[in-house]
Amino acid sequence: MTSPSLPHIPACAWSRSIGAGWTQPYTVRYPSNIDDGPWHGMPLGGLGAGCIGRSSRGDFNLWHIDGGEHVFQTFPACQFSLFEQVDDPENALTQAYALCTEPAEDGSLEAWQWYPGREEEEGRREEGGERRETESSDSGEYFALYPRSWFVYRNVFQAELTCEQFSPIWAENYQESSYPIAIFEWTAHNPSDRSMTLSILLTWQNMVGWFTNALKSPEVKVRDDGSPVYEYQPRLRESAGNLNRWIQQEGAVGCVMDRLSPDRPKVDPVSSDQESAETQEGMGQWAIATHANIGEVFYHTRWNPIGSGAEIWNAFAEDGSLPNLEDETPAEEQEQVGVALALRFTLAPGETKQIPFVLAWDLPVTEFAEGVKYDRRYTDFFGRSGKNAWTIAQTGLQHYKTWQQQIQHWQQPILDRRDLPNWFKMALFNELYDLASGGTLWSAATQQDAIGQFAVLECLDYRWYESLDVRLYGSFALLMLFPELDKSVLRAFARAIPAEDTRTRTIGYYYTIGKPSPQALRKAKNATPHDLGAPNEHVWEKTNYTSYQDCNLWKDLGSDFVLQVYRDFKLTGSTDYEFLADCWPAITATLDYLKAFDLDNDGIPENSGAPDQTFDDWRLQGVSAYCGGLWIAALEAAIAIGEILGSGEWGVGSGEGGTAVSPAPQAFMPMYQTWLEQAQSVYQETLWNGKYYRLDSGSGSDVVMADQLCGQFYARLLGLPDIVPIDCAHSALQTVYESCFVNFNRWIQQNAPALSPSSARANRDSPLPPDSSLLTPHSSLPIGAANGVRPDGSPVNPNDTHPLEVWTGINFGLAAFMVQMGMQKEAFELTEAVVQQVYEHGLQFRTPEAITARQTFRASHYLRAMAIWGIYGALTGF
Incomplete structure (x- = not known):
């Protein structure tokens, strides 16, 4: 021009x-x-x-x-x-x-x-x-x-x-x-x-x-x-x-x-x-x-x-x-x-x-x-x-x-920043497309919801709204740009947590592995629902639409809810006490529900050995780095919320000298503090291997999980105490960068020569087929960080699904953590690799959840990719 x-x-x-x-x-x-x-x-x-x-x-x-x-x-x-x-x-x-x-x-x-x-x-x-x-x-x-x-x-x-x-x-x-x-x-x-x-x-x-x-x-x-x-x-x-x-x-x-x-x-x-x-x-x-x-x-x-x-x-x-x-x-x-x-x-x-x-x-x-x-x-x-x-x-x-x-x-202050590369500014704004085209709902105002209710689909293939695990990263854009809409979503989850739906359904995961499926309850009382429902039923009222896994058994959803509630309070001025009070009963209910999965009573709920968290095709056993870290951060957040609500120094409505909160926060503080002290000790002693945190305590795996310290990222984001020693966090994050990004992409180059498009299509359902051959003609360019590989970047199983996929939103969340920890150069390398794949290979305005080294994708129009705003927030201090 x-x-x-x-x-x-x-x-x-x-x-x-x-x-x-x-x-x-x-x-x-x-x-x-x-x-x-x-x-x-x-x-x-x-x-x-x-x-x-x-x-x-x-x-x-x-x-x-x-x-x-x-x-x-x-x-x-x-x-x-x-x-x-x-x-x-x-x-x-x-x-x-x-x-x-x-x-x-x-x-x-x-x-x-x-x-x-x-x-x-x-x-x-x-x-x-x-x-x-x-x-x-x-x-x-x-x-x-x-x-x-x-x-x-x-x-x-x-x-x-x-x-x-x-x-x-x-x-x-x-x-x-x-x-x-x-x-x-x-x-x-x-x-x-x-x-x-x-x-x-x-x-x-x-x-x-x-x-x-x-x-x-x-x-x-x-x-x-x-x-x-x-x-x-x-x-x-x-x-x-x-x-x-x-x-x-x-x-x-x-x-x-x-x-x-x-x-x-x-x-x-x-x-x-x-x-x-x-x-x-x-x-x-x-x-x-x-x-x-x-x-x-x-x-x-x-x-x-x-x-x-x-x-x-x-x-x-x-x-x-x-x-x-x-x-x-x-x-x-x-x-x-x-x-x-x-x-x-x-x-x-x-x-x-x-x-x-x-x-x-x-x-x-x-x-x-x-x-x-x-x-x-x-x-x-x-x-x-x-x-x-x-x-x-x-x-x-x-x-x-x-x-x-x-x-x-609105845009100009970001466009004027010379410290941000143009490709980042481009993706930052263009990833907001999903706020409009993600099957978005925004209802008219009611007495209960002063600006209406809001919801965005997880994606077009998984057509249910505001998947709570996905929005842990993916809602940063909504929070930073339309905070009242983000709070409306969390209020909907708070209303849904105490509800119960006794219908049963078949679990799809067992169908995919050729085993008979148990009949699972649609929504257990006090379990945090995975989502707010689907367009063919009644969004906001009939929750837990997904049936790929039994989400009543997931070990991250309750923690995700607590962390997002405290996040929205902290990052919008720490003054919306009414929002905290609205969500408090659901916080206590979901933490109590989640603690019931702590079968050995050591302070941390255990993963069951079935895929029971956001990586819902990936089996975790016992105490896991991912879910355990989120649990510790959620306890810290719950204690902080309880102290705020129990202080009596704030008011809601027309009450004088503060409004009573039910259940009384003071009754929960000693219990949460005991759980926290137990959990922190077990987490560090059980999972730290001297360089990074083990995937879990039960599998014996040496896999380096990219998102192993999501809980630590959230704790620092919210000004909470570190869940792990800071030197351990630095070591683990550096290992993730080297193993899941640098070594993984090097391993691709060394072990996976390019195939012709026709031969590659035959094995498209595997991110890396048994012969380890690839499609991509752009093989010199990194594709991002894999979810989980061995320290040398190699896969445990070349036919694994989630571990070998590059998840766009997880990569952006990981980059935000790197910025938070002083690794800005590495953060931008990682982010640029993913942005390049999306915007140079026909994925623009339909950003998927996952891409693979075969140049295939899964789940277009995905909510989690808006996590790129978390990177900007980390750069600017939110």
Whole structure:
């Protein structure tokens, strides 16, 4: 970006040539897992409002509109197009393109001319095309720095063109961040000495009613990886009754897409106070809009988006106009209807203009199981009728410049830091994509929840919300940017801990190893649940959806809860005593429940020999470094919380001199202190081997576990006493760096020569197959730290799963620990290796839980990867 007339794009933004594909992107490890391919771009849309992704080839292709559900496909009629006419003394040169490099796969819109991608542009110029020759064959570039992204178009049009896309998301903004809106600000500059006419066209398909599950009571099955899964059948292209209206109001022009149905009478599309039947999930409105005073406005409110597209394209390609057809006839069965809005304007030599377009939607209801409905957060500001898309769009046109400035103001202090490399700044912001596209829920406010309830899926393959073990690292972003939302999640866990669900189910892990499964209780009383439920049941109320393992037996969840509660109190000013008081009963209940697994009464709950913690395919036996360390840190946190709540020096509500807390904290302090003293002694004596902490006390393994001292990291983070001697912590962390990162990647190079893609695919379900051969053509680059290897970096078993995977979020958490311990150089080496794998191999905006040396991945759109904000927090002192 060199032209002073075009918008400034931060140097750290992720970029890719428009339409440029990937030679060998990462592919999914298990065939049953989701692999949509590498064409992912930054999502647009507010948190919990539904979002839409647009890839670097220009297509809108990710549709997370129905809360918690995933649709990935391109609807070609949803697109920007551009017409250009350059005045010439002899004749006018005209051209028009739909701004996507991929024509419709189904043969529709055959009349449209599609934008040339990099390879196509090279071919056209080699053949001596009539348009001007340039030195570069590059037709432009896509940039992304969440929540902003840009398309910069080059060497096709003579105008200099940029489209900036964003939604109004910035830190501690609990209103606009929830809006269902996308802003597209076009900047057009004429660098020539001749005037030119441009026309920007936005077309959209009426999608009202599409994004809702047609299977109201889907059957839950166990798939090949042992995870529960249910069918989702959206009502795509079911458009009967859909109709479109042209609107001009208060300087704004555009189209509202609506639907008529027997229970929804025809109403004024711009009035939100009319009576109507209860809005159903997926029902409401969509709208597109722009300013009327920038140029000539053209429109078409009823064209066929699955036909040839000629009724739109012929006029637009000729002179940038549309027929100005206004037709509100509802769609018949099997019929589709679209809208089109074009704005034509002239640029004098050297002139620059900015033109905003807005896409808004008002689909106010999220439904889980049939009849379990929640209104979305944005309805607190726009109402719940489902007739407010135009109002939302108008709001965007009025305020988008202010929103733009707010985003820049939030991001700029980080962008200005010279001590942070650009790749880190890029990943720091772009990993926030999951706050919007992680199946995100944000409900309307209630008396109990003043800003609503919030939740993000663990991932798309493990489709349940806010897995507590995963968010131990993955929630740093939410805590640092939207702390009240993070507290709302923990309050939901606090309410769930004392609840009981006596239903039983099959445990999927035994299915994967070919053994009969015991029937396990869904949720034991006082056990900390693993998750807050799934989109097909009742999120926040029916917890512990996952059935891969019996989470009632896990040894880390109770500790994870206590640590996150104290973390949120400490890192938000240490003044929210009411939050601590709300969570205290659950803290005492879960610690008591977890202590029952201390079968030898030595102060530390033992692991059972089954995978019973976040590494749920990895058997730990007896006292383990991972769970034992978290337990010790959690006891320290519980003692600190109890002392605060028992001091009587704070007040809740209108009480004088403090409000009594139940159960009384003083009753627990001696017991917690006894447990802590026992545990610390046992932990050090049992697990320390002089260099690092053993995996556990029962297996005899010499494996170096990367996350062995997570509890120590949390203790120091929260200003608690060290759980181990500090020199031991330094030694262990240095050993992790050398064994799991340096030696592991060296071992790969020495023992795993690259295979061809076809032969590697045959063994993709193993991170390192028995012959130890690899796929990756980028074998000179490290892939990150393995979860657990021998000191020399070699695997215990080349066919191990979790130990040999590189978990993105665990690597970021480990890097935060390294920063905390003064190992910043090593932290950045580790972080850069993972970021490089994600953003250079087609995993952007779908960051997985795990990658392997075979260039495969598992579990895309994963929550834990937002742990990169923990690194930034460690660097800045939170």
